[in-house]
Amino acid sequence: MTSANLTRDETAARSNVIRLEAVEVELDLRNARDLTTQTFPTTATLTFDATADATWIDFIGASVDGVTVNGAPREVDWDGSRIRIEGLAEHNVVSVRAHGRYSTSGEGLHRFRDPVDGEVYLYTQYEPADSRRVYPVFEQPDMKARWRFTVDAPDAWQVLSGGMETGREALPDGVRVAFAETLPVSSYITAVAAGPYHRVDGVWEGGDRVVPLGVLCRASLAVHLDADEILDITRRGLQFFEEAFAYPYPWGKYDQIFVPEYNLGAMENPGLVTFTEGYVFRGASTAAQHEGRANTILHEMAHMWFGDLVTMRWWDDLWLKESFADFMGAHTAVAAGGYPDAWVTFASRRKGWAYVQDQLPTTHPIVADIPDLEAAKLNFDGITYAKGASVLKQLVAFVGEDAFFRGAQRYFADHAFGNTTLPDLLSALEAESGRDLTAWSRAWLQTSGLSEIAVERDDVNGLVLTQTDPRPHRLTCGLFSVTGDRLVRQGDVEVEVVDARTPLGRVSADGIDLVLPNVDDSTYAKVRLDARSTDVASDHLSSIDDPVARAVIWAALWNATRDGDLPVTRFVAVVSRHATHEPNVALLADALAHTHAAIGHYAAADARDALAGAWVETCWNALWAAQPGSDAQLAWARALGAAAGRSAGKADEMHAILARTAPAPDGLALDPELRWAWLIALAATGHASTEDADAELAADPSAQGHVAHRTALAARPDAAVRVSAWRAAWEDESLTNDHLAATIAGARAGDRRDLVADLDDDYFARIRPAWASRSIEIARRLVVGLFPSSGSLDDVDGWLAENDDAPAALRRLVIEQRDGLARDLRVRAAQPVAP
Template identity: 35%
Template sequence: MNHSGKFALGVLCSAVLAACSLEPNQLQQTAGTSTAHAQAKSAEARADVPGLSETYAQLRKEQIAQVDYTLSVTIDKTGEVFSGRVIADTQFRRNLLQPLTIDFAGGEVKDVQVDGNTVPFAYNGQFITIEPKYLEGRKHAIAIDYTHVYSTNGSGLHRFEDPVDGEVYMYTDFEPYDANRLFPHFDQPNLKAHYTLDVTAPKDWSVISSVREESVKANGDVNHWVFPQSKKFSSYIFSLHAGPFTVWEDDADGIPLRLFARKTLAEYVKPQDWFTFTKQSFEFFQKYFEVDYPFVKYDQVIVPDFNAGAMENVAAVTFNETYVSRGEKTQAQRMRLANVIAHEMAHMWFGDLVTMNWWDDLWLNESFATYMANLALAENSEFDDAWENFYLGTKQWAYDADQLPTTHAIQLPVKNTDEAFANFDGITYGKGGSILKQLPYYLGKEEFRKGVSNYLKDLSYKNSTLNDFMGHLGKAAGKDLSEWQQQWLYQAGLNSIHASFQCEGGKIASLTIEQSAPADYPTLREQRTQVGLYNLQGDEMVLSKAIPVTYSGASTEVTAAKGEVCPQIVYPNEGDWAFAKVTLDQVSVDNMSKHINDIASPFTRLMMWQSLEDSVLDAKLPMDDYVRFALANGGAEQDINVIRMISRHLTGHFMVMSQIDMDGSERKQLQQAIESFAWDQLNSAAAGSDAQKVWFATFTSVAHSQQALANAEKLLNGKLSIKGLSLDPDKRWNLIALQNEHLFGDYEKAIKDELAKDSSDRSQLNAIAAEAMRPQQAVKAKWLGNILEHRDQFKLAQLKYAASALFPTGQQELYVANADRIVAALDEVNSSDAPELVGTYARLFPLNCSKDGVEQVEGILNSGKQLNPLLEKALKNRHFRNQRCLDMAEAMGSHTAG
């Protein structure tokens, strides 16, 4: 799975605002388990609660030796429910001494049969229970007839009706525990199965699953699709997608490729990009893994209302529609598409072919795909700056998450499926991917590759644990990785490093890497990196020497640096090998500040800019100093990745200044300077360039003066144009949102006119967001009512857009006026078992950079209430960001006063 789709609402990715051995015991799995042990286990009844616990999953794994499913499903265009029949051919390890439960959430069970005979059962809305006396013997065919409502929240079998042409589309999304919303079964990753599927669906629909259909037979207004038995895999990566999709076809060296999108989106899809990136990924992975693609065909389905970025269903990957732009993509957007295609494909081997035993190894599944996707792009694509993008995006997400109060070890115990969901974060993906990026330097690139290949070969179609993976890597490299595991996987926290050096006679006399750790997480780690020595040569600051070094402990002497020319800048993580926060020494800071635009390497400039931003976030560098530095130096930058970073930082600081207690005239001067800078950069950027697109987005985020708002309105109405700037529908909505946020011009008419031109669901979602942004109490009350009290009348996507847009950072007074109503709804939300509702509610707590804002969240956290893990995590992080914002304001105030 790729979660970048979570950041597709145009929400700022600034770290200030928050954008955009623990191994489970392997129970004995043989028929020879002692009777006493089995009798002890029989006393354990499954708790009558949603989800699945690790303890019960282990017990059920003891019960069941093998299972295969035959599934028949009937779906239609107009109904609210679908029907199905599943036969689970089940082999047990021994005669059952306790009831068998079958996962099935939110449906209706019509009948249960065992070997053709109807048997009594219990159903509590979460799982079906069959008493052991109906399951005597070791092998049974358990048949269940059922119905289930279609989903509208993106999980289970989701139904979407296109508002433009009325066509209906369906898709499934199951991770970690929603496959049982499609059909009753044993929904845990270590009970892999073969699936034989047949589907009755409207005759003009395509039906897509893990295998290609073997026949399609017409029967009046419907077709009956019959699929052959699949390979063996976990149910969370099974799939059923259906609808009147537009389809494109291609081939990757014998592997059939198909790409699907709904009809009204098809004109914007660029299949050549999709197929090119797909073929390049296949070419790289099959060679790297030395294992042929195991699932015969490869479909990619672009779907609406998707909760994540993409999902690695076996041979039928689903993608969020935000990967389809309605205008010309930037190179970064094209790379983002290539990256997510490669990420999901990597899962076909690592995740689908070899699958984690339980959700505590979810991090490894996602981190490996994250690392491999970037490696594939770096080594076999047109994107020669893939690692710069990794640093700019994934790694900054990881660094941010690792400094939050909710940071955690990469490897965590996961007691139940709800906790698996809670741990999808920047540690799971970003930090894990970053430390896997470090491992090939630490072990050797070929040793790492060989270890991965052997792991996949040895465990194909099986389940595995972290120890299996690390054991294969260690064996290939001839190295014991137990200490490495303890340092990196079982301990939380982010280390900082800096270089300390002395020069004599123009040469380095000594250079050490100093490593530190936060007090709460004091682990000092070992890793391999490079120390970069920089000096001016003519007008350029160039890398004069890169010295590889493995550092550990509090201080590591870099003996190879002795005698080198005394550097003007030292960067102790040259090439971004290590996962560590870099603090520059004062000499390097001074020279970098003087020569930021003279540094020859764009990647180095990128890292230098981030070091400055880190100092702001740590309240060491006053924010106004950074802003002035960026305005003075940013205009000369030509590298698009550095431009993106500068833009991100300026936008974030603009928004923070809207809230903090600072001198009013200084706020006005700095915000106006940022607005003017963005407008100037937009107008001076090369026509049609990516830089032009970046500065357009920046301008629409910071425009606030009457002149700027008037210019934005003229752009929207065609009275003003900028050469090369094409206003596609999504850019037009940026301008409309800006009007509504500031109640400028005929803002209501702007929404109506745009919807008349474009009634797509994307436009309808943007219209909701634009309205919710209005600084009017009546609007806030309306949408709070919809989110908190009338949510059943809306799709989840609509509620997410509204909640994310409701309180922009410049509307703090309106948030304060509605805070009591938001807090009053906490108990009801907290008692919900729907993570989607909890996640939407958490968006109603925006950045509140005030003492009251800190105390409000603190009061909830200290109330003694047992908070939902997702809600508790969101509130702890909001509390931290509010306090950090106050600290930044204090640093700027102290600086101004001094």
């Protein structure tokens, strides 16, 4: 293990002997516009008490230029990750002068040049431990400090940090901006952004306070920034959270900045929340996209309390912020955000993510064992976020919503600006609800895996609910009958279950055509439909009025397909029949995406081409039949773009529409995002040329256009082109994070494994050196994105056997990819033989 990979034990030992008070940071970013300059001066002054003679300060950068301890210069003792400090007094002021490196990986201080106008933009991203790439710090969440930032930058730039700006001083070649001291926060949620960002201001009046609001993006995206909608959601959220948590928003201002080449959806830096530019919609956008953005805004806002005000002690308890924020994002979108179907989307998307993650061999409890930072980096997953949120939804039902929020209020009041672990939260909830949560916590937070629930039709006992891996559930079973051409809900059975088999009160199955366990999606479990219910759902799914019930059925059918229990051909037939009648665009988009995945991953080899061709026809016909300008029309257009990368059945027609030699469907917004998606698909089948891609880039010279252009060129179905892209991904370290992703996407486009199959041995030879030499984010993209989807497990099994001493985080990624391949092979083998 390198010294950069901090462990839980050593950081706990450090915080036991160091009491951090304050950190002052000075950054000089005046050279940022000169892309030949790779470093920037950075100085940190840390004030702390110590009960030990020595410690270390974390810094990963270009150089450490000077260290003073209590006013006395010291010899620099730095190994590239840790600065060793000795001779500490009871009270200490340590100043470190250094040079950091500008980042192009989205980790640390990321620098981006906009190809539209040549302007340079900077922003920071730290979680879990990358503030040490920008300034010397104690890089662990349980060492909070008051922070004061001073940033030198070019004139006329927006310069931001978590605190309010307090002053500007002119410099000979720029400006010095000072910021107010923050309240105590952990290093990973400090933040800086600088550049000629476009800004829209607003305010929120909370009682007798006025909170300044800001929404920012690159200047070239300003025309697309719907700031009014973003500010409206922000005001709604702040009002809701202050009342729900009975604790005033503590961070002064609330800036939200949409930044380029971002690795995440968003990050909860108090006072300066960062978001991916994907939430600035450059063209047509569906209601589901707006709901998703609102959910993310509210998720990050919940962190102002869960995570920022009260922070987990170490990454084992990452769920203390992420599970809660994921739950609160959906809850608040329904309660105050104006999106009443947010739980429908949650049932389909977030839970679907959790179910996939929880069936991997690397699954873990919500309260995880995280021994080091590499493990922490990979734990931002479907368990910590979506399963945790699902379990919290059940907890709210278990203790009652009022008691849950009173418990949260007690938790914030008791631990404001501190660090906590699981017992701290449970004790607050127990005190307000009067319920002992020990057994609940043990069953849901401290175990891994998921139950599979089903209902059997028993001639003697009536309906019997069964579950594998038994856990306590409070759930509702919906009973449906076919009436005319519709499935109508006839009643519900509410039940608390613990055992593997639970009779449903001798409810008769007579006249019940479909039994739907977890009809309201209140618990966390994989639903399995009985044979009769599956048949009825296949015929009548779209006739069910309740969107949550439809979401549960869509998920059950998809999970059955992933498990090899429902043939791919039948799943595709269900989607083809019912997706055109699905009014919820999030459910529609998920069904379309699942169909694409089913054909690519799970269809039998001898049936895949025919299925892919039929699916392109389905998408094409549905696109033309959809209501002009509707969300459904856009969803089908996007699905066609995905499907056309695998089958060229409509390539000529699509190319003609792009060339404007044939009309597009009425109302279809053929914006740059959709045009690029279609063009990349055509390139993957050899129906779009380099000249086509160049012409599209000329029409859309944006940053997004340059990324898409790179993918289109790499996607051409020529072995030399694909191999060149594959090698560039590994070897060209000048590629930014987004350009790397684009290169990988091109190399893998259209599932043309035959074009890169000879590189399997090279992949396994490269992954360990890449893990050692590249950042975790870049290495992760390489390991996952270029994993060989071969017809055998022999190569990956051989690598795992020969590399049992490889870093645990790397082995986890490879094991997960192996599991995905094993599922592909297993489900393909289970497909019925065509007559």
